Amino acid sequence: MESTIAGLPAHILLVHGVVVLVPLTALGLVLVAVWPAARVRLVWPTVVLAAVTLALVPVTTEAGEWLEHRLPRTPLIRAHTELGDGLLPWAAGLAVVAVVVAVRHVVAVRAARRVPATAGGGAPEVPAGTAPGGTVATVVVAVLAVVVAVGAVVTTVRIGDSGARAAWTGQVAEQPLGGSQGETDRG
Template structure:
């Protein structure tokens, strides 16, 4: 689907940084936009654009991870990381969907103002935004932690291996 290597390195280990930055950033911007009108006005279209970058980066990263998993020693930690990674796309999709809804409700607020259900909808969307934002950040943390465990277990020494560092 996307690149498998970048500059002779597995693309997954580089692309994951986009996910680690943009998913939590999109979550933060979504919460600010959903619950704080001044932030919503200032951020405008930036919030859905950031969420779109996050959404696009997830399948690119998991695709590169699928390529990489066939080229590393399979163990339970790698398997757990891959399994967790496959679950991030719905969270990123939810972030994007909610950022688009929050933006649209604000952008078209004058046309929607006469609808009686708008205040309730705004509250429900704010609650959903907080829930999806927290869930997506927790998932990114869990996936990142499992990836670090898979990559680094038994790959370093607690004691220095050399005293000749220049």
């Protein structure tokens, strides 16, 4: 399968989506796992983000493998590709924990609907402890969410750093090269 977009290696374009979506998904996951008010509004967008992220990671990795076979073998590229293979489990973790939070949220909302409406006549609030497993499970899921989110973001940063080093080490001059735009004549 050819892995180019408009003549450019797809990996260098797709990687931007991963670099944005992994931290965004991680942030959303932590918010919905630890903050009930955020959960009400953001649980479904977080699940969608996690699913898109989970789908994008292997596509980006595959495009990276395509590119790897068209570049000279260097230790920096080898290090980058080895690190790159480690992101999929973290993306899967984000997706699984997001689904767990969503399922617990749905169960809690259904349990709250069985409770009589509040005096104001509005929708019933989700009482604490109505999610499956109660408070202990809520804390465990929140801790899991934070661990997976931090792991995913740290792994993404490490992969990105190694990729930037592989692409740019030895490519940038220490001093400005003559003839570049914006350079003024100081003589």
